[in-house]
Amino acid sequence: MATPVYVPRINNNDDEVKxxxxxxxxxxxxxxxxxxxxxxxxxxxxxxxxPEAGYLLGFVGQPEEVVKVGSVLxxxxxxxxxxxxxxxxxxxxDGAGGASQTTAKARLLLARHGLSVDAVPxxxxxxxxxxxxxxxxxxGGKVGAPRRGGEAAVQPLDPGPNVAGSVVELTREEKGMxxxxxxxxxxxxxxxxEIEYDTAPWVEYAKFFQEQKGLLMPPLLxxxxxxxxxxxxxxxxxxxxFVHGKRYExxxxxxxxxxxxxxxxxxxxxxxxxxxxxxxxxxxxxxVLRRAAGHNLRESETSGATIGFSSMERWKVTRHVPILPxxxxxxxxxxxxxxxxxxxxxxxxxxxxxxxxxxxxxKKIATPPKHQ
Amino acid sequence: xxxxxxxxxxxxxxxxxxxxxxxxxTYSGDFVGLVAEIMGRKGGVCxxxxxxxxxxxxxxxxxxxxxxxxxxxxxxxxxNKGRGSPGVxxxxxxxGTLGEGMLYESMNLASTWKVPVLFVVEHNGIAQxxxxxxxxxxxxxxRGRAFGLSTWRVxxxxxxxxxxxxxxxxxxxxxxxxxxxxxxxxxLGPHSKGDDLRDPAEMEGLVAGDxxxxxxxxxxxxxxxxxxxxxxxxIVQIEQQALAFPPAVFDEAPEHVFRPVRGVDxxxxxxxxxxxxxxxxxxxxxxxxxxxxVILVGExxxxxxxxxxxxxxxxxxxxxxxxxxxxxxxxxxxGAGIGLAMAGKKPIxxxxxxxxxxxxxxxxxxxxxxxxxxxxxxxVPLIIRTPCGGRRGYGPTHSQSLENLFVSVPGLTVxxxxxxxxxxxxxxxxxxxWDNPTLFLEHKLLYGEKQDAGDYVxxxxxxxxxxxxxxxxxxxxxxxxxxxxxxxxxxxxxxxKAARILSDEEELSVEIVAPALLAPLPRETLLRLxxxxxxxxxxxxxxxxxxxxxxxxxxLAENGYAGRVARLGAAPVPIASARSxxxxxxxxENAVVAAVMDLI
Numbered sequence: 001m002a003t004p005v006y007v008p009r010i011n012n013n014d015d016e017v018k019x020x021x022x023x024x025x026x027x028x029x030x031x032x033x034x035x036x037x038x039x040x041x042x043x044x045x046x047x048x049x050x051p052e053a054g055y056l057l058g059f060v061g062q063p064e065e066v067v068k069v070g071s072v073l074x075x076x077x078x079x080x081x082x083x084x085x086x087x088x089x090x091x092x093x094d095g096a097g098g099a100s101q102t103t104a105k106a107r108l109l110l111a112r113h114g115l116s117v118d119a120v121p122x123x124x125x126x127x128x129x130x131x132x133x134x135x136x137x138x139x140g141g142k143v144g145a146p147r148r149g150g151e152a153a154v155q156p157l158d159p160g161p162n163v164a165g166s167v168v169e170l171t172r173e174e175k176g177m178x179x180x181x182x183x184x185x186x187x188x189x190x191x192x193x194e195i196e197y198d199t200a201p202w203v204e205y206a207k208f209f210q211e212q213k214g215l216l217m218p219p220l221l222x223x224x225x226x227x228x229x230x231x232x233x234x235x236x237x238x239x240x241x242f243v244h245g246k247r248y249e250x251x252x253x254x255x256x257x258x259x260x261x262x263x264x265x266x267x268x269x270x271x272x273x274x275x276x277x278x279x280x281x282x283x284x285x286x287x288v289l290r291r292a293a294g295h296n297l298r299e300s301e302t303s304g305a306t307i308g309f310s311s312m313e314r315w316k317v318t319r320h321v322p323i324l325p326x327x328x329x330x331x332x333x334x335x336x337x338x339x340x341x342x343x344x345x346x347x348x349x350x351x352x353x354x355x356x357x358x359x360x361x362x363k364k365i366a367t368p369p370k371h372q
Numbered sequence: 373x374x375x376x377x378x379x380x381x382x383x384x385x386x387x388x389x390x391x392x393x394x395x396x397x398t399y400s401g402d403f404v405g406l407v408a409e410i411m412g413r414k415g416g417v418c419x420x421x422x423x424x425x426x427x428x429x430x431x432x433x434x435x436x437x438x439x440x441x442x443x444x445x446x447x448x449x450x451x452n453k454g455r456g457s458p459g460v461x462x463x464x465x466x467x468g469t470l471g472e473g474m475l476y477e478s479m480n481l482a483s484t485w486k487v488p489v490l491f492v493v494e495h496n497g498i499a500q501x502x503x504x505x506x507x508x509x510x511x512x513x514x515r516g517r518a519f520g521l522s523t524w525r526v527x528x529x530x531x532x533x534x535x536x537x538x539x540x541x542x543x544x545x546x547x548x549x550x551x552x553x554x555x556x557x558x559x560l561g562p563h564s565k566g567d568d569l570r571d572p573a574e575m576e577g578l579v580a581g582d583x584x585x586x587x588x589x590x591x592x593x594x595x596x597x598x599x600x601x602x603x604x605x606x607i608v609q610i611e612q613q614a615l616a617f618p619p620a621v622f623d624e625a626p627e628h629v630f631r632p633v634r635g636v637d638x639x640x641x642x643x644x645x646x647x648x649x650x651x652x653x654x655x656x657x658x659x660x661x662x663x664x665x666v667i668l669v670g671e672x673x674x675x676x677x678x679x680x681x682x683x684x685x686x687x688x689x690x691x692x693x694x695x696x697x698x699x700x701x702x703x704x705x706x707g708a709g710i711g712l713a714m715a716g717k718k719p720i721x722x723x724x725x726x727x728x729x730x731x732x733x734x735x736x737x738x739x740x741x742x743x744x745x746x747x748x749x750x751x752v753p754l755i756i757r758t759p760c761g762g763r764r765g766y767g768p769t770h771s772q773s774l775e776n777l778f779v780s781v782p783g784l785t786v787x788x789x790x791x792x793x794x795x796x797x798x799x800x801x802x803x804x805x806w807d808n809p810t811l812f813l814e815h816k817l818l819y820g821e822k823q824d825a826g827d828y829v830x831x832x833x834x835x836x837x838x839x840x841x842x843x844x845x846x847x848x849x850x851x852x853x854x855x856x857x858x859x860x861x862x863x864x865x866x867x868x869k870a871a872r873i874l875s876d877e878e879e880l881s882v883e884i885v886a887p888a889l890l891a892p893l894p895r896e897t898l899l900r901l902x903x904x905x906x907x908x909x910x911x912x913x914x915x916x917x918x919x920x921x922x923x924x925x926x927x928l929a930e931n932g933y934a935g936r937v938a939r940l941g942a943a944p945v946p947i948a949s950a951r952s953x954x955x956x957x958x959x960x961e962n963a964v965v966a967a968v969m970d971l972i
Contacts, residue, residue, distance in 0.1 A: 104972045105879035129879050
């Protein structure tokens with residue numbers, strides 16, 4: 001196995017030294033303690049010696065180069081043919097968590113064209129200028145007209161209202177809401193459709209389920225949400241989003257369920273809900289909603305929704321148009337009924353679903369499972 | 373007054389203090405000039421700038437800080453001695469000044485340098501309202517003797533007083549050695565505002581023993597009245613003449629005090645020099661070889677040691693008597709440097725670590741920059757060189773970058789070049805073409821760096837930026853950058869590393885702007901360059917709050933800059949010694965990258 005020879009420390013105050021030169025060439029046979037070359041600081045010169053006998057496989061640092069103490073200077077092997085292990089590309093830049101996934105220049109370019117980084121397929125795992133430019137070229141000028149006023153840096157700021165007032169910081173939840181609404185505005189192509197349905201069958205089914213399972217209350221909304229999850233099995237495209245010009249169908253069904261807890265509006269998420277049976281889901285959702293009411297949601301329960309369910313029955317609202325949570329394309333809008341009738345609606349991303357598909361899904365959800 | 377009267381050679385100097393009127397009138401005989409000066413009239417001896425306390429006239433100088441002039445006196449005496457002149461310097465202080473340490477640095481320096489300076493203590497036993505018997509420990513005369521000075525104590529009540537003082541001044545002149553003369557005298561009135569709290573009986577005793585009163589006792593009453601009458605008339609006359617001058621006004625209120633650039637650029641061959649240390653050493657050698665007035669002063673400069681960072685290596689052997697190792701007296705040698713400069717020498721003072729500049733602050737702030745500002749005929753072509761900066765684990769008082777303090781000193785030039793500048797050339801120009809007190813900062817880590825301009829180019833200096841033509845601002849990188857990094861001195865290598873990361877990994881176009889002249893700030897040059905840049909990060913190693921970067925950002929803001937700005941420097945905490953701690957305090961390339969990413 002190849003053995004690295006590291007740059008030694010000459011004194012405590014110098015973290016870098018200069019390589020003066022080497023006394024051996026690549027491939028040469030060296031003996032233990034043989035002098036291989038010299039390094040210097042501004043105070044002293046020091047020999048670098050071989051820790052063991054072998055063959056000089058190659059140099060990492062070069063003469064005149066200033067290198068870090070502790071970095072690899074050269075490699076020695078038992079035979080002259082050994083491979084030098086691959087090195088990190090930039091040993092000099094080892095802090096600050098490395099490079100970002102999106103280069104800073106790419107970010108500037110995205111901002112100039114008003115694009116989201118999500119839209120751009122990365123190259124070798126990074127969104128680079130090349131990646132953005134390729135995306136712009138492929139979109140054929142349909143996206144990415146440079147914003148007026150050039151880059152963000154020189155764009156005039158919104159001067160704000162011209163009426164006396166005071167600035168109030170948003171709570172975490174409010175920021176989340178602002179972010180969701182912005183995604184809906186900036187990235188989705190939202191539509192809304194509703195159907196009218198008879199509420200009696202669902203009320204009956206919920207009551208039946210309550211009695212059968214010995215529950216305190218008929219869990220109507222959890223059961224309707226469960227029904228939504230079953231519809232996904234028939235219509236996977238309602239559990240999807242739109243990425244890089246293609247439909248992205250999710251593997252898990254992470255059901256997001258809106259719940260108002262005091263001033264906060266949460267989208268509480270039951271992950272992998274397709275793996276739960278009906279009762280387990282009802283109980284699971286109940287647990288999540290209780291935690292939301294106590295502002296105790298777990299991290300995994302606050303994000304990652306792939307599909308949504310929103311009800312405003314509690315406020316006797318008879319119709320509402322929900323905002324699509326980021327990266328979803330279907331959100332059920334449940335509302336209060338009147339005289340045995342109610343509307344069941346859905347906000348949807350028109351890039352993923354068309355109206356007919358939404359109506360079809362809604363009809364299925366409006367119909368409860370058969371029961372004895 | 374008796375001492376001033378005894379001075380007779382054109383090279384003699386009087387360094388007086390805030391109580392200088394008697395000394396001045398004895399020296400100059402210019403009664404009208406003094407009174408007009410105090411009245412703030414145009415005909416005042418200093419045009420109304422100095423007022424009562426600050427007078428400059430030929431070889432007479434007074435200032436308002438008690439022991440502040442003592443080191444300057446040593447420097448003036450050293451200049452006299454160096455020229456083989458028999459001139460003597462009289463430094464006149466009061467007994468209250470015996471409480472200030474600067475005095476003792478100066479006495480020690482005079483003793484070790486063996487220069488003809490006479491420290492005159494006017495001992496009236498009281499300082500403002502406090503008896504000095506309550507504030508002076510030990511014996512006054514023994515102070516002088518302890519420093520190896522010839523020391524005398526006389527009383528102005530003695531009949532032979534005048535002759536004795538003349539003899540003492542003559543002895544200092546003939547020996548060429550320093551001395552200390554304590555004169556017992558009496559203060560007949562209050563310090564300034566009728567604030568004398570002494571017992572009336574004590575005052576009466578003092579008046580009774582006063583030499584003028586003793587003279588009066590020898591004259592007839594009519595002769596005394598006659599003298600008094602003539603004095604009164606004389607004073608009225610002086611007052612009228614002084615009042616006849618218009619009030620002192622500036623034709624144009626001065627905006628700075630810098631003397632203009634002079635001379636022409638000389639050739640420099642720096643290619644052969646391996647690093648910054650060698651370049652500075654070479655520049656000093658060139659200066660010593662070509663200008664006989666250049667003199668190096670500092671601690672441990674002599675061979676074979678050659679200074680703590682070896683910048684003066686080999687010079688004391690080559691230039692005997694012109695590379696002087698001094699006592700550990702930073703304030704004292706700065707003062708001596710000012711004195712040498714005022715006498716026409718070109719002193720270059722080395723302060724071993726920039727951290728110790730705080731000891732020199734009074735000399736810089738109240739003296740070096742004040743004289744050229746107040747008095748047209750006085751220039752102080754003094755250079756103070758000093759290594760600064762951290763990253764060597766030297767801890768809180770040997771690692772600092774103090775330029776943030778010194779850029780705010782009105783009239784001080786602050787230079788902080790880098791290995792990208794030709795540092796030797798900057799130093800030669802500072803000495804030969806720039807007759808202004810100058811702080812020349814050198815980062816410790818740059819000494820070993822090769823001087824290499826790389827792909828930097830000089831920014832065309834704006835004609836309105838004084839000094840900019842001598843001390844250029846450099847720039848490299850894109851003309852249409854995503855981000856401009858403005859940095860200087862020892863931060864430049866760090867900034868360059870960051871620029872490489874930003875360019876290689878973040879695909880940014882990066883521009884680096886590296887001024888060498890921090891003060892007076894080349895404002896127009898920088899504005900012209902920076903105003904249309906979208907993002908600017910100023911990177912410095914100093915504590916940046918209230919510092920250089922703050923000034924840059926203020927400059928941009930005042931001129932309506934529309935892009936984004938940020939600054940990066942050291943937090944306002946002591947710099948730790950342990951390398952692991954220090955490295956988290958001083959901005960490194962990752963911190964610069966992070967700051968840029970925040971900007972983006």
